[in-house]
């Protein structure tokens with residue numbers, strides 16, 4: 461099969477397409493013929509070597525959608541030909557930018573008819589991230605106020621929709637050019653993250669009970685300033701919050717909670733994926749595909765995921 465691999469850590473130029481053997485699924489795994497894989501910032505961290513997954517050469521990519529090709533002996537509930545999607549690969553095991561992937565069955569869910577492979581791949585990692593942040597960690601409830609930083613991003617645009625679907629009032633930030641489209645995703649208030657009076661305008665929209673923050677290094681003090689008493693702040697970014705809350709007095713006086721999380725720790729990925737699949741099928745969450753790339757342009761896709769601005773997700777179609 462054709463698979464994208466890096467044989468050494470470095471820039472996007474270390475990515476190449478190799479012809480390698482198809483993986484054999486273990487007893488608890490599925491072999492999936494990959495129709496779409498999504499690109500995430502974490503793929504670039506693994507490629508650069510800032511976190512090192514398994515031994516090189518390594519296949520990047522966490523998300524996939526495709527058709528089941530073979531079913532491991534111990535796997536129930538899936539059959540050859542099923543349309544599925546999944547995430548959580550590319551870290552403890554090889555990734556998804558390949559024609560086939562062997563995946564543990566507990567990181568997979570069925571993709572409903574009418575939901576495209578590209579949508580399945582696009583929603584998987586960012587959807588599980590948004591779910592773990594807003595539902596598992598923050599316990600977001602209807603009519604609470606939720607601030608999502610970066611509502612045009614991969615995580616952000618799904619988090620806005622998930623929060624709105626729970627009945628929360630969503631405030632989000634994004635570049636001006638995306639505001640109309642993010643309004644349509646269900647945000648009640650969309651603000652330019654570059655405006656000088658951002659804190660005042662967030663407060664005017666309602667002090668948030670929950671904050672989803674992908675740049676805690678930049679916004680920890682901001683979050684503490686605008687948050688409601690007892691607010692829950694979940695940090696997902698690649699942050700180094702060296703100062704900690706000791707230097708943010710509002711965190712103590714408002715009794716704020718801050719949680720740093722990793723999507724890869726989600727205990728039951730397939731259960732979350734199943735809920736996301738239902739939400740997409742019901743039109744509650746619409747993953748936006750900004751651009752698609754063939755397998756031999758994954759280097760460009762990884763360059764763009766860090767260097768370009770877009771609304772939604774970049775997807776690879778082998």
Ligand SMILES: NC(=O)c1ccc[n+]([C@@H]2O[C@H](COP(=O)([O-])OP(=O)(O)OC[C@H]3O[C@@H](n4cnc5c(N)ncnc54)[C@H](OP(=O)(O)O)[C@@H]3O)[C@@H](O)[C@H]2O)c1
Nearest residue numbers: 501589610612613614615635653674696698721722723769
């Ligand atoms: N912990 C986890 O489990 C987990 C899971 C997924 C992602 N992440 C991390 O979360 C971050 C976001 O991931 P992603 O996939 O959503 O990335 P993404 O698709 O590249 O989105 C990043 C967003 O940040 C916006 N942005 C840039 N500067 C900003 C600022 N000063 N204030 C607010 N927003 C700003 C960008 O908007 P413009 O394009 O308009 O500048 C863009 O929409 C990354 O660091 C990623 O590694 C962590």
